[in-house]
Amino acid sequence: MQIPYGDDNKKSKSKSKSKNKSKNKDKDKGKCFDAMGTKFKNKFRKVRQGSGGCMEAMSRRDVMVAMMAMAAVAGAAGAQQVQTPATALLPKGGDFPTDKSQIFRISEMSATPNANGGWGRAVIHGTLPTGEYVECHETMLPPGKMPHPPHQHPNTELVLIREGKIEYSIAGVAQKPVGPGDVIFTASNVMHGMTNVGETNALYFVVSVGKQG
Numbered sequence: 001m002q003i004p005y006g007d008d009n010k011k012s013k014s015k016s017k018s019k020n021k022s023k024n025k026d027k028d029k030g031k032c033f034d035a036m037g038t039k040f041k042n043k044f045r046k047v048r049q050g051s052g053g054c055m056e057a058m059s060r061r062d063v064m065v066a067m068m069a070m071a072a073v074a075g076a077a078g079a080q081q082v083q084t085p086a087t088a089l090l091p092k093g094g095d096f097p098t099d100k101s102q103i104f105r106i107s108e109m110s111a112t113p114n115a116n117g118g119w120g121r122a123v124i125h126g127t128l129p130t131g132e133y134v135e136c137h138e139t140m141l142p143p144g145k146m147p148h149p150p151h152q153h154p155n156t157e158l159v160l161i162r163e164g165k166i167e168y169s170i171a172g173v174a175q176k177p178v179g180p181g182d183v184i185f186t187a188s189n190v191m192h193g194m195t196n197v198g199e200t201n202a203l204y205f206v207v208s209v210g211k212q213g
Contacts, residue, residue, distance in 0.1 A: 098126040098134065112151075114144045118201070127212075135208040141196045150193030155210025158196070159184035164183075164202025169193040 008059070039202055102121050111119040118140045125135040141164070149170060159168075160184045168175045168184050171191045177198075178184060186192050188210070196202040 003088070006076070019179075057168065087110070098124070098128050102124055111138075114139075116147070116191075117142045121155060123205075130211050131211075133212045136205065138203065138205050141194070141202040142205070143196050143199055146193060146194075146195050150191055152189050152191045153210075154188050155208045156188050157184075157186040157209075158207040159186070159207045160207070162203040163198055164200055164204075165198030166204065167195045167197040169195075 038208075052086060106121075109121050109123065111121045113119050120140075121138040123136040123138065125133075127133050139147055150172070159166075159182070161178050161180055163175050163180055165179055166184075167177045184194075
């Protein structure tokens with residue numbers, strides 16, 4: 001059956017109007033999204049400071065990095081290093097120049113008496129070129145004595161036993177005694193203590209590495 005021209009024309013016009021309406025709706029949606037995008041871009045792109053000047057907004061990655069940096073600075077400020085009696089024996093007047101290699105002879109280093117009847121001998125202390133703070137001293141500990149009550153600190157320590165018999169405790173739990181040639185490793189902020197459980201004086205070196213509070 002043949003469709004009259006007039007009806008065909010009407011259907012064509014109807015389709016055209018429908019397409020135009022759809023296009024107009026899409027344009028309206030696009031304008032809406034553009035307006036929203038422009039609003040948020042303008043809001044976050046620049047942060048006004050006072051009456052003049054502006055600061056470019058940071059990206060999400062920059063914000064995260066800044067937050068991590070601030071947390072690290074706060075943590076470093078809150079963690080203060082606990083000094084032991086041996087650390088208090090360190091020579092005054094500044095750090096040792098750690099950028100030069102040299103030899104330290106026992107005969108040239110003086111010993112300072114401790115209250116427990118032993119003594120301490122400061123070797124070196126200073127900040128390394130890589131940023132860590134290092135301190136080394138020798139201690140003589142009489143039988144039955146402790147260098148200090150159990151404590152903890154941010155710095156990490158290595159204790160190298162030269163002579164004697166030492167009982168080392170970790171978080172209040174005594175370990176099997178150590179002797180000459182043994183090495184004790186003390187992790188950061190772990191409660192620890194030492195006691196000379198032998199019948200003779202104990203000699204050992206302490207090497208401490210960390211960051212100054």
